[in-house]
Amino acid sequence: MALLKYMSLITTCSVFAALISIVWQAFLSLKQLNKVTQILTSLLAIESQLKRPWEPKPKVALGYGACSDLVISGTAFLNYSSAIVPDVLGPEFTVDEINDEAELLQTFGYYFQNGAAAERSMPNPYLFRKLIQIAKKQHRDGIQWFIGGNAPLMGIRFDKEGWNVLLGARMSHKLRRLVPNHIKIAGEQVEEDDIHLILEYKAGETWGPFTAPRANRYILHNDQNNPHLNSLEHLQKVVKDYQPDLFVISGVQMMDSYKFEVGIREERLLKVNKQINELSPRTQIHFEMASYVEIELLLQLRKYILPYVDSLGMNEQELENLVQVMEHGKTSFASDSNPRVGATLDHMRKVFGILAKDYYQNASSVIKTKRRMVTRIHLHTLAFQAMLTVKDSAWKNTQIGAAKASLVAHRYVCQTQMINPESASLIMDDSFSTSLDAEKAQRIQLDPQNAVPCWTETLRVETSTKPRDVEIEICVAPVLVCRVAKKTAGAGDNISAAGLSQQL
Numbered sequence: 001m002a003l004l005k006y007m008s009l010i011t012t013c014s015v016f017a018a019l020i021s022i023v024w025q026a027f028l029s030l031k032q033l034n035k036v037t038q039i040l041t042s043l044l045a046i047e048s049q050l051k052r053p054w055e056p057k058p059k060v061a062l063g064y065g066a067c068s069d070l071v072i073s074g075t076a077f078l079n080y081s082s083a084i085v086p087d088v089l090g091p092e093f094t095v096d097e098i099n100d101e102a103e104l105l106q107t108f109g110y111y112f113q114n115g116a117a118a119e120r121s122m123p124n125p126y127l128f129r130k131l132i133q134i135a136k137k138q139h140r141d142g143i144q145w146f147i148g149g150n151a152p153l154m155g156i157r158f159d160k161e162g163w164n165v166l167l168g169a170r171m172s173h174k175l176r177r178l179v180p181n182h183i184k185i186a187g188e189q190v191e192e193d194d195i196h197l198i199l200e201y202k203a204g205e206t207w208g209p210f211t212a213p214r215a216n217r218y219i220l221h222n223d224q225n226n227p228h229l230n231s232l233e234h235l236q237k238v239v240k241d242y243q244p245d246l247f248v249i250s251g252v253q254m255m256d257s258y259k260f261e262v263g264i265r266e267e268r269l270l271k272v273n274k275q276i277n278e279l280s281p282r283t284q285i286h287f288e289m290a291s292y293v294e295i296e297l298l299l300q301l302r303k304y305i306l307p308y309v310d311s312l313g314m315n316e317q318e319l320e321n322l323v324q325v326m327e328h329g330k331t332s333f334a335s336d337s338n339p340r341v342g343a344t345l346d347h348m349r350k351v352f353g354i355l356a357k358d359y360y361q362n363a364s365s366v367i368k369t370k371r372r373m374v375t376r377i378h379l380h381t382l383a384f385q386a387m388l389t390v391k392d393s394a395w396k397n398t399q400i401g402a403a404k405a406s407l408v409a410h411r412y413v414c415q416t417q418m419i420n421p422e423s424a425s426l427i428m429d430d431s432f433s434t435s436l437d438a439e440k441a442q443r444i445q446l447d448p449q450n451a452v453p454c455w456t457e458t459l460r461v462e463t464s465t466k467p468r469d470v471e472i473e474i475c476v477a478p479v480l481v482c483r484v485a486k487k488t489a490g491a492g493d494n495i496s497a498a499g500l501s502q503q504l
Helices: 001-045 100-113 127-137 150-159 233-244 264-277 297-304 318-327 341-361 363-369 398-414 491-501
Strands: 060-062 067-073 119-120 144-148 164-168 183-186 196-201 216-221 246-249 284-288 312-316 376-378 384-390 429-431 443-445 454-461 468-478
Touching: 001 216, 001 398, 060 150, 060 233, 067 127, 100 119, 100 216, 127 196, 150 164, 150 491, 164 233, 164 454, 183 233, 233 264, 246 264, 246 491, 264 297, 264 454, 284 443, 284 491, 297 318, 312 318, 312 491, 318 341, 341 376, 341 384, 341 429, 341 468, 376 398, 376 491, 384 398, 384 491, 398 468
Parallel strands: 060 164, 060 246, 067 196, 119 216, 164 183, 246 284, 284 312, 312 376
Antiparallel strands: 067 144, 196 216, 376 384, 384 468, 429 443, 454 468
């Protein structure tokens, strides 16, 4: 009898504990939903601060190239093979280009397990066409076609934000129909568009023994038009009379690992350099980074592009890669897919400091060489947006730009204009350090009612002559991460263009 009473007591306690746990979880969920709602309200309020008459509309010119994106589930398209893909995939399994099935599966697995975006060329046209045909025939119900290319996607976003747009791209009549009619195209019509195979995956998806920590995509291409930046001359003919407020350089990553004749790639980059140097000093120049693996190309960009632009846009993988190139002359592999704010800001300061040092040490020849100093860096991650701008530069509304970029990140990935707090989650910490340097860092508490904290800093740039102090503003905006990602390819282009659209 005593045993029955004892068992009854245990059962009662267990039920009571379970009820408490359910109530507690419900409380935490409600608390989190309330926090997300407050942050959303704050971001929307900041976004709405910029009310321009838009007369005359600002003008942007963008190069180079366009393509058709064939989007498919990576895990459904690629069959995992334990005979080809080992259980442990390190950086040694990455390659600069994809030549066979083994390299495709191994590199996909490496980036998939890290949740990192990747882009690779497949030089074998027959193998690439075979993959496209398999996608069309065996997965016809699971594929989607979109207009692709950094310049078209950014241009369409600028158009949505009320800008006049000039796009440098060669495309087919079929692809041209996907571009708003009032966007001007500088580039001839082609019979066939280059195709990019976009292998997307969602957070939590599994592939063999691997689980994706976040949603992302792996891109394959075998481009024939875009690596040569064939629209460059077409854009050159009209951009001088167009007189843009902003010029965007993008799509240069299509040169990565492409087999050029000796000197041809450098010659094309020199023409890009000449094109931007002939722009009016009042035209701001933005360079959109991408996934690069070839060190020679990155060093050429370091020489011919980076010293001549005002703004840089990139994700966490691209930032890590750029730092490695600048400091050590080598490329990086997959970086942390959810980096700490302090570490990210330190990397941004480092890139800014190196480029500013180059600018000041060449100050005597700046007018002659048309060099510019980077005055804006935009870093977009899954968890947050970070913007660094130089005070009193051409870039305005840094807080609004960060908020806009954050909201567009959710809207694009969730493919919705109206943001439902229940469809969003926060993975950014409630507070963050502004640096990993304990002596310089300050701790910032995220205030849901003022969701985009901004502050000013003075950075000392050491040069061979005398140090220079540069005052900068930094803003960090939390991202309302889309719980069920519907589209990741092109997110970075939309996010970058959205931020830029608010800052001139």
